[in-house]
Amino acid sequence: MDRRGDAKSREMMLDELLGYDHVTIQCHDNPDADAIASGYGLYCFFRDKGKDTRLLYSGRNKVRKANLMLMVEKLHIPLEYQPQMEDTVDGLLITVDCQYGAGNVTELPAEEIAVIDHHPLEVICTERMRLQPNMGSCATLVWTMLQEMHYPVEKNRDLGTALYYGLYMDTNQFSELSNPMDMDMRESLNFDKNQISLFRNSNISLRELEIAGVAMLRCNYNDDYQF
Template structure:
């Protein structure tokens, strides 16, 4: 769905979820300004049992002049459209007002399927990001409206636990590209907690359970803003016998939780995703992450189980679910593995010096994450079949690849790689510069499918692991038995062929 699809309506009502947070308010406000700019009659509303009382949200609304209204009743005419933002019409966290024409803009897992006009992106960290991308698609530059830019920035900030739980490149793009009011953001950051929040944190910290075998602690908090969960978990991780921790609370729509880790064998983002697998969503980075477990999905999949019991069992299952392989002590028996040859696929490459001056500090952003490097005539960027990017020296490129005619195209990828000049902030889409190449030499690996989830610490990065799931492949370079790595199942089948 595009925002321009909704311009057929002259009367537009934008509804945030009940007890709206910064993400919902900011997303609704950005839509409000877009439709006002198109000369539409627009209202921004919310319902439910509670009015907005959090000090940071009140300050946000006042400082940015956000025209949000609390409503007990709402009449939506047959020639009007109701847009629910950061929520889904008919779900448990948003008051249902009768309406004929309905649209949904959200970033949570889809739970409502009988509404045709939807834009739902559950892989994004905030609804603000969904709205920002939709505005970009319509040519609406939020940086021309500083209040809108500031609101969207703060919406992403609050819904990703102060940017801790950002993991999708589009979220990072929003964080980097909007021109926000830094002084107001500073004020809002320092108006986040109430005395009640501090009381909630204190009560949670004195009531905990501890899994000794894994040095993992679990804390339950009273209902509170998700940022409070992160605050509690940051404090808990400073305890000498705690390597990982989970802090959670229960609401009427589900469980919000925060995860922390201070050991390299556990990425907080992976643990969060495991806890919510099949019943919610989770993500973040190596040290800090968070997630949400959907109430209805939990009840269907685990009838009669309480949340505390589920989390205990799931945490134990997580730690029992994987093996760990270190590249310099891998104990892999290549005699039992199969020899494969890498297929000669068309890859993309970009000579960095053709895009940026030598010495320019760069941030390369792809679906697999960010890489920081410096522009050099000796550096090329290689682009793989899923949009992943990795640097390679010009010398190694010349020995390993040859340039071919024709364009390099990626099909059905969520995100095409971009490069940001870290000095100026300018961002370049690599589509305009990428060229095609194929390998000039054969690469052989020993490989076998994984029978158990596995973490591999590779020779090129001993601080964090590659994570493989059952039926992904563990591979060893034939010419270097310490070069051990994981290859996703779909990528392996597309890029390697069996020799023996």
């Protein structure tokens, strides 16, 4: 594989990863809506295939943003925070919206690794990679892979809402849509408009608003250096 990724890596199918009884899906540290949505899509697929499946993230900080906490709660996403893991991951570890060994994801000990990501290649860590950086969100890539498996995304409204919100957030409220697959997913998803409105309007909590207000009231300005 060269640093652009080869055709084989882009064509990896989800059924190639069904040989494991235990599947752990890892989002990057400080996961955003797209990482959570992408991980949830994979979680639903492997869970429905009868696999012992976990969805987690690591790093120094837990998810605390109001919109993400609401997303996890309202869409019943079983996202776990795993600050450290000394034992080797049992079965297969899939990093989603990130690449195993890259700087934005804690490297959990694992013998079997797969990567699903919409960013350019950063680390060559396994032959089981699917990278499609032309897509606006990793949610779109996961949706595409689920479509290839004829997985009934439309029957799971929570999943459809998560994927829609992941694309919405990763494309600056759809203003950066360019890939036809992004548009196809947006038009086909069964999602809850009320939940999307709730997440969209909950980017800052009342407590965070209070902190920001105090900081602005107590700010100091340096005339000499203009900061």
